[in-house]
Amino acid sequence: MARKKKGLPALNSSSMADISFLLLTFFLLTSSINTDLGIQRRLPPPSDPNVKPPEIHKRNTFTVKVNRADKILFDGQIGDINGLKDRAKEFLSNPSNLPNLPEKTETEIPLIGKYEVSKGVISLQNDRGTSYDMYFKVQNELTAAINELKDELAKSRFGRDYLNCSDAQREAIDKAIPTAISEAEPKNTGGK
Amino acid sequence: MGRFKKENSKDLPPLSTGSMSDIIFMLLFFFMVITTMRESTLFVRVNVPQGSEIQKLEKKSLNSYIYVGVPIDERKFGSAPRIQLNDQFAEVSDIKAFIESERAARDEVDIPFLTTTIKSDKDVKMGDITDIKQELRQVGALRLMYAASRRVKDTY
Numbered sequence: 001m002a003r004k005k006k007g008l009p010a011l012n013s014s015s016m017a018d019i020s021f022l023l024l025t026f027f028l029l030t031s032s033i034n035t036d037l038g039i040q041r042r043l044p045p046p047s048d049p050n051v052k053p054p055e056i057h058k059r060n061t062f063t064v065k066v067n068r069a070d071k072i073l074f075d076g077q078i079g080d081i082n083g084l085k086d087r088a089k090e091f092l093s094n095p096s097n098l099p100n101l102p103e104k105t106e107t108e109i110p111l112i113g114k115y116e117v118s119k120g121v122i123s124l125q126n127d128r129g130t131s132y133d134m135y136f137k138v139q140n141e142l143t144a145a146i147n148e149l150k151d152e153l154a155k156s157r158f159g160r161d162y163l164n165c166s167d168a169q170r171e172a173i174d175k176a177i178p179t180a181i182s183e184a185e186p187k188n189t190g191g192k
Numbered sequence: 193m194g195r196f197k198k199e200n201s202k203d204l205p206p207l208s209t210g211s212m213s214d215i216i217f218m219l220l221f222f223f224m225v226i227t228t229m230r231e232s233t234l235f236v237r238v239n240v241p242q243g244s245e246i247q248k249l250e251k252k253s254l255n256s257y258i259y260v261g262v263p264i265d266e267r268k269f270g271s272a273p274r275i276q277l278n279d280q281f282a283e284v285s286d287i288k289a290f291i292e293s294e295r296a297a298r299d300e301v302d303i304p305f306l307t308t309t310i311k312s313d314k315d316v317k318m319g320d321i322t323d324i325k326q327e328l329r330q331v332g333a334l335r336l337m338y339a340a341s342r343r344v345k346d347t348y
Contacts, residue, residue, distance in 0.1 A: 020216040037247070037248060039247070041336045042334050042336070043329050044329065046330055129319065131314065132314060133241045137243070139243075143245040
């Protein structure tokens with residue numbers, strides 16, 4: 001009697017699906033389609049040399065200078081980046097209406113009503129030799145100051161964070177606390 | 193008759209799961225390929241600064257990128273920071289043409305909402321960035337974003 005030839009037994013491939021599922025979930029979780037994060041700004045339109053810039057009263061400006069050694073100067077002295085946010089907040093809000101801090105104009109804003117909008121402008125000056133990192137940190141701190149003020153207003157008026165407000169509410173807050181950061185025309189001090 | 197009929201013929205035949213792995217593998221490859229795609233190959237080393245107040249970009253399709261940094265291939269292109277537009281090195285004067293071509297590629301309604309993202313390395317000096325910003329002002333591309341990553345620590 002001829003013996004029947006045995007073939008190889010079929011490989012059990014049912015666990016293959018599990019393995020590939022594992023791989024799939026791994027890649028799904030670990031890979032994020034890279035989202036872009038950053039600080040958004042609006043550049044001023046090109047300046048016209050014939051038009052004089054409007055005079056801004058001294059009390060309404062807060063000058064922050066960053067030099068080529070990445071040192072910060074505000075209030076006429078070398079400052080620390082950790083103190084910049086609080087100083088900027090104080091300047092922009094002027095809580096006790098001090099005469100040396102910016103004036104305010106009462107404006108009618110929908111949803112908020114009468115609100116005293118600060119006329120203060122933060123003027124940021126940097127050197128060509130300033131590192132981008134330092135410049136960004138300063139921008140970040142100034143943005144933090146404005147964002148905190150917005151949050152405080154949103155909490156007191158609408159009872160929630162700025163981010164959780166509706167679009168109309170946000171627009172009202174943006175009007176009440178404008179992003180008043182002006183960048184001076186670049187200067188080149190002390191060579192490159 | 194009915195001799196060869198098995199008794200439990202009413203039961204469903206077992207579902208063949210052999211092709212399951214193929215389907216999943218296809219999905220896997222799809223995700224693997226999709227996630228490694230980039231807008232353009234980087235020729236410059238970009239290590240963006242970190243910040244706490246950063247926000248997400250709303251519309252990615254209305255965005256054009258300017259990369260600034262030291263060339264990756266330093267021996268070939270030198271160690272001075274360079275600008276990269278699309279897939280090649282560029283000079284500041286090329287930005288005008290770049291923005292115009294970006295505008296031409298979009299709908300006319302979307303043009304005011306076009307944002308330029310500056311992805312610059314930390315160590316680049318502000319002189320280079322200022323030149324770019326001045327150029328953007330001249331062209332009228334005023335919406336700007338400084339790319340950054342989220343800061344983990346809370347203090348400097």
